[in-house]
Structures are given as C-alpha cells and as structure tokens.
Amino acid sequence: MAVNSTLIQDYIAKQSKEVCAFIYDLDFLSSHMQTLVAQLPTQVDSYYAIKANSDEAVLAALLPHVYGFEVASMGEIAKVRAVSRDVPIAFGGPGKTISELQTALDLNVELFHLESELQLARLNHLAAERGMRVKCLLRVNPHFDLPTATLQMAGQATQFGIDEMELMALLPRLSDYPHLEVIGFHFHCLSNNLDAYKHAALVRHYVQTAQQWATQFKLNLTTINVGGGIGVTYQPHEQEFDFARYCELLAQLCRDYPHLRLATECGRYISAECGVYLCEVTDIKQNHGQYFAVLRGGSHHFRLPSSWQHNHPFVVIARDIWPYSFARPAAVKVAVTLCGELCTPKDVLAKQVTVASLRADDIVMFQKAGAYGWHISHHDFLSHPHPERVYIKDQTLLISEDNHVTR
C-alpha cells in the first residue's frame, strides 16, 4: 500500500490559494501498523513514540493496533488520554518534574521509564503518599559500542538515561525505593538505524546484559524496552530496513528468553511514510550561478531536512496552467536548491538536486514527512500562515481545524 496519490491530486486541484499542506494518509498508517504488529513475535509489545507525530487523528488511527503509547511530557499524556482513557502509557524523558509525575499518576500512567536517581526518589515519594507501588523501568546509558545511526542518544556522554556505572551502584540499593517496582530496563540508544541485522544484534545484547544484571542483583526482571530507532530511507542509495528479517531474529531471541516480555517504541518507522508535505513554488531565480526555488513553506513547518542537513526526497507535481501574461520562471534539467520562505539561508529543504523541470506555481511534494516534520518545527518564526493539515481516512479527504478533524 502507498499514500493515496489520487486524493492528493484531488486536493491540489481544489486549491484556489497557494498550496501549502501536510497530508497524512491514515488508511495507509493503520494498515502499515497492522502489518508491523502482525510480524512481531507475540512476546513483544509495540508502543508508538508519539513525539514523532502526536496528532489526534494519528493517535486514533494507531490506537486499535498498538499495545500502548510512549510519551515524554504532560502535553503528550493529555493527547493520549484524549483518544483513550485507559490505553497503556509509558512515560519517558530526561526532565520529569514532580508535578509531571503527579499528573501522570492522576492520569493512570502505568509505566515510568526513569532516567536518574532523582526521578526514582521523586516517584517513590509520590507513590508513598498515595500508598501504592508503581511499575518502572530504569533507562540505561550503557558503555558498550553501538552501530552507527543518524542520532545517538547513549553509549556516549549525553543527558539520557542512568550511566551504566552508576546503575551498578544503584541496583543493590533498590530497596531504598520500596514504592517502586523495578520490572526491568529501558534502552533507547539511537535513531534511524537501517541495518536490521545490527539492530537485532543490539537488541540481543540489551537482553543479555539486562539478564546478567538481573541475575547478579537478584532482580525480578520481566520487561525490557528496546527503544525505537528503526530508520527510514531518505536518500536514494540507502537500503530499506529489513523488518521481516528483524522480526525473525527477534523471534529467535524470544525463544531464548521465554520468561521475558520485550517492548519497542518506534516513532519514525511507524509514521514517517504516511505523510507528505506539499509546497507551491513561489519563485525561481539564479544567484551566483545556481538555481534556487523558493517555496510557500519551509523549515518552520518541516525542520527535519535542515536539522539533519540532508536533501529530503521529493517529487515535482507539475501544474500546466499559468494564467498570467508575464513570464513563468523555470529550471529545466539543472540542479536546484529548494528553499523555504524564511529570511535565513538555513531554510533549505534540498540542495542542488537535478530536476527535469520545475516552474513557478508547480508543487513540490516532500515524501516521508509524517514523522518529525511539523511536530519538531518552529511554526511561528516570521508569522507566515500555517500549512493546512489534511488527513485521508476511509478514502476521503478531511481537513483539520486545529488538529480536530472535520469532514
């Protein structure tokens, strides 16, 4: 299944103003998630990391297929609770304050991923006040080597997780926190890994290490969250992550550790492909011998390409009507830099990419824009209008009013 290009064309045909929109195909998203979950061993619980795309419509589309949602703020907890009062929530993030932890308990969060001893102390204190025990995993920043990936959150000095050496000192003292039930460990060490074999080997290493700690410190280990971090291909030379092979390797791992539950919390791999970002070309010009296309939109809506300094994949949707008597600027069979409308040279979405033809008023459709697109961007810099937010559901186009979908 692919995103519904016929409906995208219909949407473009109906626009009377300059086109600037994110379109998320929820039919594609649901079917993609179902396919992923069907391949995972039953010993693996699949959470969706909502930071990748936390739109209500996206969460609602995923709800029937995921085990739960991974969140990192009170705002994200509220977004999940707006679609379900009781779906499991795992609460992570390096900055959990006492008021956030309190709200999380009020809102029936079932699992906490704790990232420092202070977080253990805070949660233990709140749980004691309520006369309860709270389930948690300890997020580890391990000292072992990791495969290369676009972002690395652990295995090196970062703000994430409990340093493995500190963990070794903490594990014998868990009885200092009697209101916490430490049921396992959480590892989210990298993002955008495209190598299924290396990813599976890493997960096996997590599990072996966690089991070794459990034996050494006599822990009642039941659960290991192996994080997200599965990549999508943004460049033509890259090879897709082999999810089927990954699941086979996970199945072998599960057979070796039948007493454990594993959890994953992917973001990008779940929602990237369901979204496209459409931008109309507002101008084309040459400067210092290079072609530039200026777009209605840019990094204030879609920060991923400038943040990662990559050329984001796109296709050109040609529009043949040019109703003016003045000339239509064009770039034909040349390399063009696609820029946004912001007053900064950093506002670049693809640099010096050769196009067959690109003219003012044509549309550039950025693909794989459903994860870490709108949700990581600085929307109001320069106060341009926001893009339209459009969803495809049951083969119908739905326009969003402030993230609430209407037909």
Ligand SMILES: Cc1ncc(COP(=O)(O)O)c(C=O)c1O
């Ligand atoms: C703790 C945690 N879990 C899961 C994810 C999702 O990662 P990805 O989108 O690479 O799968 C992130 C992303 O930063 C994260 O910080």
